[in-house]
Amino acid sequence: MADPIQQPDVDSHSKTAIWNDPTFRSITFQVLAVVVLGWFFYTIFSNTLHNMESRGITTGFAFLDNTSGFGILMSLIEYDETHTYGDTFIVGLLNTLLVSVVGIITATIIGFVMGVARLSKNWLIAKIATVYVESLRNIPLLLQIFFWYALMRTLPPPRGSIQLIQDAVLLNGRGLYMPAPVPADGFGFVNIALLVAVIASIVLVKWTKKRQEATGQLFPAYWTSLGMIVGLPLGVFLIAGMPMSLDYPVLKGFNFVGGMRIIPEFMALWWALSLYTATFIAEIVRAGILAVSHGQTEAAHALGIPNGPTLRLVVIPQAMRVIIPPLTSQYLNLAKNSSLATAIGYPDLVGVFMGTTLNQTGQAVEIVAMTMMVYLVMSLSISALMNWFNKRMAMVER
Amino acid sequence: MKKSITVFGAMAATMIATSAFAGTLEDVTARGTLSCGVNTGLPGFSLQDDKGNWTGIDVDVCRAVAAAVLGDATKVRFVPLTAKERFTALQSGEIDMLSRNTTWTHTRDTSLGLNFAGVNYYDGQGFLVQKALGVKSAKELDGASVCIQAGTTTELNLADYFRLNGMKYSAVVYDTSDQTREGFEAARCDILTSDQSQLYAIRSKMADPTSAVVLPEVISKEPLGPVVRQGDDAWFNIVKWTLYAQVNAEEMGVTSANAMEMKTAADPNVKRLLGTEGDAGAKLGISADWAYNVVSQVGNYGEMFERNVGLKTPLAIARGLNALWNNGGLQYAPPIR
Numbered sequence: 001m002a003d004p005i006q007q008p009d010v011d012s013h014s015k016t017a018i019w020n021d022p023t024f025r026s027i028t029f030q031v032l033a034v035v036v037l038g039w040f041f042y043t044i045f046s047n048t049l050h051n052m053e054s055r056g057i058t059t060g061f062a063f064l065d066n067t068s069g070f071g072i073l074m075s076l077i078e079y080d081e082t083h084t085y086g087d088t089f090i091v092g093l094l095n096t097l098l099v100s101v102v103g104i105i106t107a108t109i110i111g112f113v114m115g116v117a118r119l120s121k122n123w124l125i126a127k128i129a130t131v132y133v134e135s136l137r138n139i140p141l142l143l144q145i146f147f148w149y150a151l152m153r154t155l156p157p158p159r160g161s162i163q164l165i166q167d168a169v170l171l172n173g174r175g176l177y178m179p180a181p182v183p184a185d186g187f188g189f190v191n192i193a194l195l196v197a198v199i200a201s202i203v204l205v206k207w208t209k210k211r212q213e214a215t216g217q218l219f220p221a222y223w224t225s226l227g228m229i230v231g232l233p234l235g236v237f238l239i240a241g242m243p244m245s246l247d248y249p250v251l252k253g254f255n256f257v258g259g260m261r262i263i264p265e266f267m268a269l270w271w272a273l274s275l276y277t278a279t280f281i282a283e284i285v286r287a288g289i290l291a292v293s294h295g296q297t298e299a300a301h302a303l304g305i306p307n308g309p310t311l312r313l314v315v316i317p318q319a320m321r322v323i324i325p326p327l328t329s330q331y332l333n334l335a336k337n338s339s340l341a342t343a344i345g346y347p348d349l350v351g352v353f354m355g356t357t358l359n360q361t362g363q364a365v366e367i368v369a370m371t372m373m374v375y376l377v378m379s380l381s382i383s384a385l386m387n388w389f390n391k392r393m394a395m396v397e398r
Numbered sequence: 399m400k401k402s403i404t405v406f407g408a409m410a411a412t413m414i415a416t417s418a419f420a421g422t423l424e425d426v427t428a429r430g431t432l433s434c435g436v437n438t439g440l441p442g443f444s445l446q447d448d449k450g451n452w453t454g455i456d457v458d459v460c461r462a463v464a465a466a467v468l469g470d471a472t473k474v475r476f477v478p479l480t481a482k483e484r485f486t487a488l489q490s491g492e493i494d495m496l497s498r499n500t501t502w503t504h505t506r507d508t509s510l511g512l513n514f515a516g517v518n519y520y521d522g523q524g525f526l527v528q529k530a531l532g533v534k535s536a537k538e539l540d541g542a543s544v545c546i547q548a549g550t551t552t553e554l555n556l557a558d559y560f561r562l563n564g565m566k567y568s569a570v571v572y573d574t575s576d577q578t579r580e581g582f583e584a585a586r587c588d589i590l591t592s593d594q595s596q597l598y599a600i601r602s603k604m605a606d607p608t609s610a611v612v613l614p615e616v617i618s619k620e621p622l623g624p625v626v627r628q629g630d631d632a633w634f635n636i637v638k639w640t641l642y643a644q645v646n647a648e649e650m651g652v653t654s655a656n657a658m659e660m661k662t663a664a665d666p667n668v669k670r671l672l673g674t675e676g677d678a679g680a681k682l683g684i685s686a687d688w689a690y691n692v693v694s695q696v697g698n699y700g701e702m703f704e705r706n707v708g709l710k711t712p713l714a715i716a717r718g719l720n721a722l723w724n725n726g727g728l729q730y731a732p733p734i735r
Contacts, residue, residue, distance in 0.1 A: 056628045057489065057511035070553040071569040081557035153584035173585050174543060253541040254531070254588045255568075264586070265570075342548075345572045345581070351548070355482055356571065359549030362510040364486050 048365060063361045064089070070356055072347050074263050085357050092352035093374060099269055099348065100335040100378070106274040107334060108327075111281025118286050129282065137279035142340055145272040149344045152264035158255055168248060170256070173264065177249040180260040186243035193236040194229070201225035265346035269338065277334045281327060288323035289315060320393045328386035332379050339375075349374060422494050422626070422633035423467065423683060431473045434460035435493040438478040440575055441599040442707040442715070443499050443519075452476050455706040459497040459518050459624050459641070462696040466640045466688040471695035480574060481549035485510050488625060495637055496625040499593065501551045506625075515637040517623040518699075519707075520719035520728050521593040522616035523555050526601060529611050531588060536615040540565040543587035545578045547571070555618040556591050579603060582610075593620050598713050636682050643689040645731035646671055647698035649722055654701060657694040670734050678734050689734075699729060 018024055052059050064086035071081050076094040079087055117129035136144070153173065156162065161172040170177050201224075208221035237243075249259030292315050300310040341348035342355060349371060358367045426432050436456055437444035444454040457476065465471040477493050488496045489511055499521075500506075502514040527533045536559070546553055548571045560567045570587050572578045579600045582590040590600065594616060601607045624641070626634050647653070650668050652660045661672045669675035672693075673686035680686065696702060700722075707715045721727025 052511070054629075055489075055511040056509075058509035070557050071567065073568055073570055081561060153580070153586065157585040254539075255541055255543060257541065342573060345570055345577070347571065351571065355548045355573075356553060359482050359485070360505070360554065362485055362506065364489075 088357050092349035096349040103273040107277040110278035114282035115285025133279045141276045148268035176262045178260045179246040179248045182245045184243040186240045190233045190237045193233040197228040197232040269346050284326045288319035291322045292318045324390045431475050432464040433475045433493045435477045435479045435496040437498045442713045456497040458702045462692045463640050465691040465695045499622045502621045511628045513628050515624045516641040517621040519622040521620035523618040524594040525613040526590040526597045545581045545587040545590045547578050559617045642731035644699040647693045648700040654697040
């Protein structure tokens, strides 16, 4: 087909002045913007260094190698006061990551359940979900954290522990104590079995999908995978003669020693973050489901697809496209809100590193910069992951 | 929010040019008020009552400096700060001086760009224990949970003490003194550790003060004093000599009640202090009657101590280390001449 609009002649470019050339102008302005921005940040940076030096404030990151000299309540790596300030950074970071990841998982589960429940035809369930969402969504998060923590404070001291399972699982003001599994010789086989089961499951799911596309035959791949992942390691564990013992918590002196412990600060923060964020997720899920036109459901029913598969194969995949983008920002919120931990003494990155470490070393600029970088990297990672997931879930047009 | 103040402070520290910090005296005189960082709430040291009036020995140090510089002890704007915020607030120029039960340590003096102007209270770290536990000595505390306030030297002393004695502990760190006390009262921890003076203050605030005891051990040296920015020697001198003036006044028997009559006393030392002789004020760059204003409006060191933490107050702390040097204590001031 002939183009009705005449393509501009190449020669016409040379006739216009260079500053009127759109390509030249756009490049020039971009270069200028970068130079100005670079100069701005350079000035701030060099100014900071100069000012701190002239006022006798120590700068640099050498402090990270110095001995910290203070203890931290909870640590996922081995840590005591003989470790370095650099280690306090890692301890704080891991504690932040732990509460964020666990919080995101529970918030997602509660959020999806509540979101679907709000749409339930059962009056009571729908109303319960509504009351939950509308009340917790509208109370400031910090107050909720304080509320849960105040509740923890009513628990008895160690000597009056509540025995949930006699001498094994107990609850007191210092936390929830449980027996800790101690792997013995031969436990490695169980880990190997688990790995094999996971790999086999992935292969099975892929194979099922291919076969279904080719022949239309169905195979219950997910149930089989679940069976393999649970069954295989369990079988190996039994055959190997149960190579594991349990370390029970024992009252010794002031506190219980041994076993596993979940500290009350963690529980309060975790519940508050999960329950609060879940209300927003519930609304997002509800909106996502309502965004799928009712005609889709009717069409599926007309084709004779039952209720379950209709929801699973028709409604949810389409709803997910609406749900994922706002869900991402809820995950980001949860991760950032975890810094409220410092209010109740949960040793997260802000509490440990930007709190005690900053105060002991006095190197505010370095520490605040490092902490901000962590939250930035963490948020960008969540974002990138969710974008990838979103792309996968996007409608594939055939 | 605490966090935002720290961040803001750090940013302010980067932005503001150095020259703005040189003349704190000029800034204060031009503004007409002294901006002084104090504790958010610590009986005897810095506490605000329901009418908004501040009382305490740290607060009085601020008032004394205001009296010396501006001639009026009421011209102070108090800025309540947590332990974590205090140094950043001073470094960034948000406050002119810090008088917030701050321990003078080597690291703080040398690496923060700050100077300690003296010691207004000699303290030491101790332990507060639930009476029900029946503990008699700090050596019996192996395995205990300890409530402690964030960003203090006590965190380090505690770790040192337990390490030295081969004992284990787990530290529960809170942001403010009140949160620490609440954690202790709720039995989140077995012991609470802080400076001795604070332990009595904290105990007096408990619902049942008799349920806790202070252990005899003092595990550290905690010289508490006002802090100023490094590099402004004129201002450093003023804060330092205001403290000395109060100690000298007590030594010479000058009180808020008799300061007027003492102006004409026979003793030349008293005359030099109160500005009727010599030029001590001019050398500091402030008025001649600077020390007279301090003593007549705030009182001498002994008056300040007895009024806020002394035996007649709920804290009932004896002078001990804080008695004058000629009375068995450590409070000693160089002569004004």
